[in-house]
Amino acid sequence: MSEETKFVEEVTAEQAAKSVLAAYDSVKLIAELKRKRTLSEEETATITRNVEHIAIMLGKEWFATALTAEQKTELESLI
Numbered sequence: 001m002s003e004e005t006k007f008v009e010e011v012t013a014e015q016a017a018k019s020v021l022a023a024y025d026s027v028k029l030i031a032e033l034k035r036k037r038t039l040s041e042e043e044t045a046t047i048t049r050n051v052e053h054i055a056i057m058l059g060k061e062w063f064a065t066a067l068t069a070e071q072k073t074e075l076e077s078l079i
Contacts, residue, residue, distance in 0.1 A: 016066035023057055023075060026050040030078060055079040 011019075030050050033043050054075050057063045064072065 011062045013066075016062055019057065019063055020066050020071065023054055023063075026054055027075070027078065051078055 030047055033039060033047050036043070039047070058072075058075055058079070067075065
């Protein structure tokens with residue numbers, strides 16, 4: 001076996017759908033925090049963590065293929 005082993009995630013359609021819903025929980029949280037006039041350091045960090053998580057998820061083929069074109073565009077606009 002080579003030193004570089006490719007890790008392949010096997011995800012069911014149900015798991016992918018739950019991940020998409022979870023991503024939209026992040027979208028809602030980001031939007032809610034961005035509506036505030038001022039943000040605490042923790043709130044700013046929360047936005048950063050959620051945006052980074054969405055970026056990571058978009059990099060997963062199974063996640064990206066579970067999205068509609070509109071969802072993909074919306075999520076990409078956040079990163």
